[in-house]
Amino acid sequence: MTGVPVHLRVNGSSATITVEPRMTLADALREELRLTGTHLGCEHGVCGACTVIVDGLAVRACLMLGVQAEGREVITVEGLGDVAHLGPLQRAFRKHHALQCGFCTAGILTTAHALLMEEPNAGEDRIREVISGNLCRCTGYLPIIAAIIEARDAYREMQREAAQ
Ligand code: FES
Ligand code: FES
Numbered sequence: 001m002t003g004v005p006v007h008l009r010v011n012g013s014s015a016t017i018t019v020e021p022r023m024t025l026a027d028a029l030r031e032e033l034r035l036t037g038t039h040l041g042c043e044h045g046v047c048g049a050c051t052v053i054v055d056g057l058a059v060r061a062c063l064m065l066g067v068q069a070e071g072r073e074v075i076t077v078e079g080l081g082d083v084a085h086l087g088p089l090q091r092a093f094r095k096h097h098a099l100q101c102g103f104c105t106a107g108i109l110t111t112a113h114a115l116l117m118e119e120p121n122a123g124e125d126r127i128r129e130v131i132s133g134n135l136c137r138c139t140g141y142l143p144i145i146a147a148i149i150e151a152r153d154a155y156r157e158m159q160r161e162a163a164q
Contacts, residue, residue, distance in 0.1 A: 008069045010035070011079030019066035025059075026050045028066030029076060037077040037106045041135075048134030051107035052076050058114040077106035080113055088154030089113055092147035100138035108134045112148045120155035 003018035010033060017032040026043075029035045029052065041047035043062045050061040053075040081087030086094065089109050099105040108131060115122055115130045122130070127148050128141075136144065 004067050006067055006070050008071065009073045011075055017066065021065065021067055023066045024062050025052070025054075025064040025066050025069055025074075026061035028069070029061060029074070032066075035076045035078050039103055039106055041103065046135070047104070048107040048111060049104055051110045051134065053110055053114045056114065056117065058111045075110065075113070077109050080109055087113075088151045089116070089147065092151040093144070096143040096147040096150065098139060098143040098147040104134060104136040104138075108136065108144060112151070116148070116152060116155040120152055120159050122152065124149060 004021055005016055005018050006028070007014070007016050009015065010029070015033060017028055019028045019032060023031075024043075026038055026040055029038050030040075038052055038061055039049040040062060041049035043050075045060045045063045048060070051058050052061045053059065054064070054069065054072050056073075081090050089112055093099055093105065093109070111130060111134055112127070115127065119126065124145060127145055131141070131144065131148070
């Protein structure tokens with residue numbers, strides 16, 4: 001099968017990858033760009049572990065083809081911060097012990113980031129509704145909700161700064 005060149009931006013940088021037309025975006029990110037923070041669980045759109053942000057929207061990377069990312073802006077969990085510079089959600093997750101095995105965490109962080117970028121005032125019910133598409137088998141969800149609630153202040157501040 002001949003590879004197809006795909007030009008996209010990932011975590012703020014331009015990238016060109018060559019993928020088979022049937023390769024999912026999740027596999028393209030993991031195998032072609034070595035962005036292995038995006039996890040694969042169910043591989044059919046149920047668990048949310050593979051969630052990345054495409055043009056501002058939370059997307060199941062196991063249900064999107066790599067070739068569909070042509071010209072798109074993709075953010076993976078690696079784009080939310082790193083060990084030396086944790087993002088506000090990551091800091092809040094650490095503070096609230098909102099992860100245990102961590103398998104679901106990348107997908108929950110990206111889902112929450114997409115939500116708070118659009119709705120930094122999202123209430124607890126709204127957060128629960130949005131996160132309901134991400135399965136976690138360890139935490140019982142309560143610390144995850146608490147962490148996302150805490151991170152809202154930072155997103156409000158980012159929004160204020162962007163508006164100035
Ligand atoms: Fe994509 Fe489960 S691996 S939703
Ligand atoms: Fe283990 Fe969520 S922390 S599945």
